[in-house]
Amino acid sequence: MTAIFADVLESTREVGTSRFSASNVANILGMQQQDLAELAGVHRNTLRTHPESPKLQSALRDLMRVLSAAMAVESDLQRAIFLVKNEPIPAFRHKTLLQLVQEGRTDDVIGYLESISTGFVG
Template identity: 70%
Template structure:
C-alpha cells in the first residue's frame, strides 16, 4: 500500500511555514486541542501561541511518522485513525499506538507496524 499521500502531508502543514500545524493535525486525528497538547506534554495554549515549540513539533513529526507507517497496513484514513487511537496492542501491554508514542516509543510503534505489514505478529 502507498505511504502517506503528499496531499495528506501537505494538509498538515501550517500555511506559509515548514512547520506542522497542530490544529490541522488535531482535526485530521479527530482530537480536541487539549488532547493533542496532553499527548505532546505541552500546555494547550502552546498549540495556538507557540506552534513552533521544538517539543510540540517533535511530537507532531512522530505522529506523522506513525501515520505514515500505519498506511502500510490500513489505507482507509478513518480506519487508520481509529486503529492508532483505540486498538489495544498486545505487544505493548494492550496500550494503543498513540499511548506508545506518548511514552516516547515511536520507533517501537513503527517497528510493530512494519512487522504487521510484513506478515509477522508483534
C-alpha cells in the first residue's frame, strides 16, 4: 500500500474506533452525505445514528478498496477520485466506476483497475 493511500485510509477512520467514518469518506470523495447514503443503500440518517451499520460499513469498505485500486492506476489522489467518480468506462456500457460500485459490482471494478494498472488495454 502506498504511503499516500495509507494516509487517506487513516483519515477515513472514525476516531477511537476500528470503523470508517461516513462523514470522512464523503469528504475525501467530495460527495454529499445523502449521495453516500444512496450509494450504500441506507437511509441518510443511518450515517449519523447508526454509523456501525454492517451495510454502511461494507459500502464504505468497498469504496476504499476501489480507491486503493484506482491509486495503483493513478497515484495522484484527486485524479484517482476523478477516475472513480467521473470517467465513463466503455467496457461497462460507459458507466462510471462509482455507478458500478452502487450496483454491487465492486469486484468487477477492482478487476478492471488491476487489468489496466498492469498495462492491459481493452
